[in-house]
Amino acid sequence: MPEIPEMEIYKDYLNKWVKDKRISEVNVLRVKSVNLESTDFCRIVIGKRIKDITRRGKYIIFHLDDGHFLLTHMMLDGRLFLLPLKDTKKDQSIKEVMSEVVNSEAENLRQRIKELPEKPSVIFGLSDDSVLFFCRLTLGYLHYLRKDELETKLGVLGNDPLDPNFDAQEFIRLLKGKKGMIKPWLMNPKNIAGVGNAYSNEALFGAGILPNRLISTISIADRVKLYDSLINILRDSIRLGGDMEEPFAPWDDFTGGYNSYFKVYDRSGKPCSVCQNVIEKSEVGGRNAFFCSLCQQ
DNA sequence: AGGAAGACCCGGACGC
C-alpha cells in the first residue's frame, strides 16, 4: 500500500513528466473524490500550470500557478497512471482517450496498452498531450486548497522521516517519556508522517523489536537501531521501486521492485527469512501486526 | 495531558 516510498517515487515521476505542464482538460468521475462541486472543480483547475510537485508524509501536493494547491492522498488503494498519447499509437485526442476509458469501451485501447488504468476517479489532460489518471480515490481524495487550508491540514503532521533534520537524536528526543506501544506510535502521523502498517512492521523486524513493546522498555541502543532500520528500509524501498502493484506509466518497469523484499508484512504463516520460525500475526493498537517472535523481543 | 479505542470512508471477499 502507498506509504512514503511509493509517494516519493510518484513525486519524482511527476516532477519529471508533469511539472510545468498545463492542465487542459479535467474529468471528475467520482464526485466525492474532490472537495468542490465537480463543475466548479473543473472550471477552476482547467488552464492552471503545475509549477511543482512536493510530498509531505503520504500526501502529494501539486503547486498551481494561481498560488493554490491540489492535495492528494491515496489512502488504501489509490494509484496514479500517466498515459502519453503517443503511446496510444493512434491519432486520439485527450477527450477521446478519456471517453474510451470512462465508458469502458476500452478494449481497443487495452489491446495496445498493457496496463490500462481501472476505476479512474479524476482524469487530467495535460498540455503535452498526456493524460494523468487518479484511480480508485474511494477512501483517498484530490482536494483544491488555498495556502492557509493546506497549512492547516498539513500542520498537524510530525517530521518526515526523510527530512535531513530528522536524525537519530531527534527520533530519540520524540520518544522520550512516551508510555504506549511502539508500533502505534510509529504509525501516528502526528509523531512521524508517512509510516504505515507495512513499513512499521518491517522496521520493527529489522530492529528486533516486537510491535507491542512498550516504548519505556526500549533501550537507547535499540531506539537507535530502530531509527536506522526505519530509514534504511524506506531508502532501500525507494531505490528498488517501492511496493505499488501497478506501474506509473506504460513504460514503467521500476515500480513494485520492493515487493519481494518484505520480510514480515503480510507474511503470516510463512517462514522467517532469518530463523525459519513461522511469522505470526496479531492485533496491536487495532491494526494487524506481523512479526517473528524469535527474532523480535 | 496523552494514550487507547472507536468511527468513518468504500469496495471486495466471504459465508450462509
Next chain:
DNA sequence: TGCGTCCGGGTCTTCC
C-alpha cells in the same frame, strides 16, 4: 444469486 457481514489502513473524534 443475493444478501449480510467483515476486513483493510489512515485519519479524525471521542473516551478514559
